[in-house]
Amino acid sequence: MKKILLGLLLASPGILWAQGSQVNTQSQKAVGMAGAGSALFIDEASIFYSPGALAKMDHNALSVGASGVMYRSAFRELNSNDVHHTKFKITPPFAVFAALGPKNSWWKAGIGVYTPFGGSVDWGDQWPGRYELNHLQMRAIYIQPTLSFKLTENFGIGGGFVYNVGFVDLSRSIPAAGADGQPGRAELSGVGTGMGFNLGVHYHLEDNVAISLSYRSKVVTKLKDGDAEFTVPPALAASFPNTTFNAELPLPASFNFGISFPASDRVDIAADATFIGYSIYKELNFDYKDNTPALTDTRQIKKYENALSAKVGVNYQTTDRLALRAGAGYVYTPVRGPYVSPETPDNNRLMGSVGFTYDINDKWDITGAYVFQQLMERTVASAATGLTGTYKTNIHAPGLSLTYKW
Amino acid sequence: MNKVFNDIKVYIGIISIVLASSCKPEIEGFQTSSGQADFSKYVAVGNSLTAGYADGGLYLEGQQVAYPNLLAGQLKNVGGGEFRSPFFSEEQRNGSGYLQLKALENGQPVLENVTSNLAYRAEGKLTKYTGEIENLGVPGMRLDLSAFAEFGALNMYFERLLPDAEVGTKTYMEFAAQRNHTFFTFWLGNNDVLGYAMNGAVEVPGDPTKTLTAVGTFSAVYNNFINALTANQQKGVVATIPDVTAIPYFTTVTxxxxxxxxxxxxxxxxxxxxxxxxxxxxxxxxxxxxxxxxxxxxxxxxxxxxxxxxxxxxxxxxxxxxxxxDPAEVQLIKARVNEFNKIIKEVAQAKGLAVADAHAYLNRVKSPGIVYNGMSINAAFITGNAFSLDGVHLTPIGNALMANLFIEAINAQYKSRIQKVDVTQYRGVKFP
Incomplete structure (x- = not known):
């Protein structure tokens, strides 16, 4: 009798820190302008958006903000009319920025703690892609101390060091039925760390036109000794031992160009273009500590392309205390059709946003924003699993932040 | 100032509308349609595969996921009517009895028989089911024997479906063709080679289920049967006969x-x-x-x-x-299967029927194999997901794939738009 080799396919779990997971919500002011404004806003969030601008702050400040990102995807398998929706989940990316330094000095120091990547998607275990993904939850927290110097009144330069802590937790069904006929399940979770840096310059032209250039390096996050747990029928337990895994996730570098100019006394217009170096994301490898014929190390092809986004926003200072803003943007996806996966069923997206900042008094202000992103409908056939169908995704992200200045 | 706050209310109102209308993305589907076919009374004619036989037996769980039942479920959206099967009762759910996987010892499967809740009324006789049915699959039915009334007394699955007076007097062809159907699936002929092949290509004197049907007989009976089923210009699908070397019954023990x-x-x-x-x-x-x-x-x-x-x-x-x-026997059987399939395709062509090419499909499952939504499907015994524990019949996954093969054939032939079955809803072999 031929020895049974359990050829149950366990395609590599695809953790993906993709465009789909990137919802920039570091500054609610920028969110209100659909992500534009790196040149316009000179505040503690410049630590993230434009470290060269930080030294131009004339005060110290601490701000705390959070968004409620609602990532809502739908899928319709080819030749079926059944539309499957992800469960309603809110991910709360947060951002804390502190800017400190002597008043009206040539330098400023700051620290930012924020979540540039993150998301939660839960398709459940009944949809046609269950063997690819049930749920994925992930978050990358960046901790970034930053120094910024004013070389001239108009020219600031800054840079920071980035330390990343990434959390991931995902599950998928395993096509091995137990006595009740139900499939098994794999759950993977882990914590990884990585390092990087960012650099930026900010320049004010004579006529109040401001330019911001910034570069954020890639951050290769190494997941070590993550937990892999398998729920399978007892007869297969030896083939799917609970074990640990290592993986490496490259978070891409980006280069941002921002410009802002006044349209009138009270109206500013800002535009940003961001180039994101996603092409480093070529493949995703999973190295399980204990291998069996059923549980082998996996290599998943990603073949991402570099991506580009463009955003434009308007800031309208209605009164001395209240600013209103709106923005729009377009993002090109880095993901090619065959590599689109349910973790972040990405596609080119349109963004629209509104926001406000209200100065409660000289010390406190509050900023709110809401961005809506619509990912174009996309019909794809997965190269890895054969899952074929149409995805459509809407992202809603209302957010609020509070700033204390002194 | 107040005006501004009034404005904010307007903005909030706009946002609320946007939220409410676009929170959940909607994806437009397609308009299902029956095309040129009339599915109001669909009957499934065939053997064990049609009946939902699996794991070496006919039992309720297998009956429920037989490919005609899954197909009928999808036809409901395009004018399909009632589709009844001769289900065993819950009390007698294990029907004829079947094989289950007891353990994997050093990677070797240990099988055991399920012997509780069987449906025998006497030795070799199953509890009768003589109500109106549309799934007419009879395990063990051969094309050549479908014209022999005596087979009703020899085959317990056929005997079960016949009123006492018709046992041994009614042929399967008569049993199948007199139901005022508007649409049919027809998958017979497998056992005309398989019975012979499974016995190592050794005929047993006096046992008509282990012979290799002659090409002339096959052609004559096939034509008769299809003529009977299309007497009122009914539309339907016929399926080809799989290659015996595509099933784990012959490929596992080397x-x-x-x-x-x-x-x-x-x-x-x-x-x-x-x-x-x-x-x-x-x-x-x-x-x-x-x-x-x-x-x-x-x-x-x-x-x-x-x-x-x-x-x-x-x-x-x-x-x-x-x-x-041995290779000579394999060649003989393969050649016979090819001749049968040629007849099947010719008849389908002549009658304008759709062809579900199970022969080509199962060869593809065997090599190179299929990855379906992350499930690996191949002809390997137990782990291949397609074949049940008897190495011949399909798992629920295999049945779902087969239902989709029929659906694709119907859609292509009759310009209908029937939705596919979500195969991931179904299981392969059950592991202990």
């Missing part, structure tokens, strides 16, 4: 695996001896196909009755021909 099993005990045997269909005895090669039950028959290496030489390990006591298909 010479190498047998030698490994014999030598596991410390022996050093290098050859298995077989008796070929031509009557010669020779050492087995990798092209000889041993039947699946041979591995559990417990014969290999043991002395046989009246012969002290270890069975199969010496030319003096070779593995009997009924346990092995």
């Amino acid at each position: 010479r190498a695996a047998l030698l490994a099993a014999v030598n596991a005990g410390g022996a050093n045997v290098s050859d298995i001896y077989i008796q070929t269909g031509a009557g010669t005895t020779r050492a087995a090669t990798d092209t000889d196909l041993f039947v699946l039950p041979f591995s559990s028959a417990g014969l290999l290496g043991r002395p046989s009755q009246g012969n002290p030489v270890p069975y199969g390990l010496a030319p003096q006591n070779p593995v009997e021909s009924k346990y092995v298909l």
Whole structure:
């Protein structure tokens, strides 16, 4: 009798820190302008958006903000009319920025703690892609101390060091039925760390036109000794031992160009273009500590392309205390059709946003924003699993932040 | 200032509308349609595969996921009517009894029989089901025997469906064709080769289920049967007969695996001896196909009755021909299958029927295999997901794939738009 080799396919779990997971919500002011404004806003969030601008702050400040990102995807398998929706989940990316330094000095120091990547998607275990993904939850927290110097009144330069802590937790069904006929399940979770840096310059032209250039390096996050747990029928337990895994996730570098100019006394217009170096994301490898014929190390092809986004926003200072803003943007996806996966069923997206900042008094202000992103409908056939169908995704992200200045 | 706050209210109102209308993305589907076909009364004509036989038996869970039942479920959206099957009762859900996987010992499957909640009214006789049905699948039904009324008394699955007065007097063709159907699926002919092949290409005198049907007989009966089913210009799908070498019944037990099993005990045997269909005895090669039950028959290496030489390990006591298909036999069977399939396709062409090409599809499952939404599907025994524990019949996954094969064939032939079955809803082999 031929020895049974359990050829149950366990395609590599695809953790993906993709465009789909990137919802920039570091500054609610920028969110209100659909992500534009790196040149316009000179505040503690410049630590993230434009470290060269930080030294131009004339005060110290601490701000705390959070968004409620609602990532809502739908899928319709080819030749079926059944539309499957992800469960309603809110991910709360947060951002804390502190800017400190002597008043009206040539330098400023700051620290930012924020979540540039993150998301939660839960398709459940009944949809046609269950063997690819049930749920994925992930978050990358960046901790970034930053120094910024004013070389001239108009020219600031800054840079920071980035330390990343990434959390991931995902599950998928395993096509091995137990006595009740139900499939098994794999759950993977882990914590990884990585390092990087960012650099930026900010320049004010004579006529109040401001330019911001910034570069954020890639951050290769190494997941070590993550937990892999398998729920399978007892007869297969030896083939799917609970074990640990290592993986490496490259978070891409980006280069941002921002410009802002006044349209009138009270109206500013800002535009940003961001180039994101996603092409480093070529493949995703999973190295399980204990291998069996059923549980082998996996290599998943990603073949991402570099991506580009463009955003434009308007800031309208209605009164001395209240600013209103709106923005729009377009993002090109880095993901090619065959590599689109349910973790972040990405596609080119349109963004629209509104926001406000209200100065409660000289010390406190509050900023709110809401961005809506619509990912174009996309019909794809997965190269890895054969899952074929149409995805459509809407992202809603209302957010609020509070700033204390002194 | 107040004006601004009034504005904010307007903005909030706008946002609320945007939220409410776009929170959940909607994806437009397609308009299902029956095309040129009328599915209001669909009947499924066929053998064990049509009946939902699996794991070496006919039982309720298998009946419920038989491919015609899954197909009928999808036809509901395009004018399909009631589709009834001769289900066993919940109390007698294990029907004829079937095989289940008891354990994997060192990676080897250990099978056992399910013997509770059976549906026998007497030995070899199942509880009758004579209500109106649309799933007409009868395990063991052969095309050649579909025209023989006597078969109703010989086959317990057919006997079960016949009122006493019709047992032995009504042919399966009559049983199937007199139901005022508007649409049909027809998948017969497998057993016209399989019964012979599963017995190692050895015919048994007096047993009509182990013969290889002649091409002329096949052609005549096939034409008659399809003529009967299309008497009122009904539309339908016919399916081709799979290659026997595409099923794990013939591909799991190999010479190498047998030698490994014999030598596991410390022996050093290098050859298995077989008796070929031509009557010669020779050492087995990798092209000889041993039947699946041979591995559990417990014969290999043991002395046989009246012969002290270890069975199969010496030319003096070779593995009997009924346990092995030698290349000549495989060629004969393959050629016969191809001839049958040629007839099937010709008849379909002449009658304007759709063809579900199970032969081509299962060959693709065998090699290179299919990855379906992350499930690996191939012809491997137990782990291949497509074939049940008897190595011949389909798992629920296999049935769902087959339902989709029929749906694709119908859609292509009749310009209908029937939704596919979500195969991931169904299981492969159950593991303990």
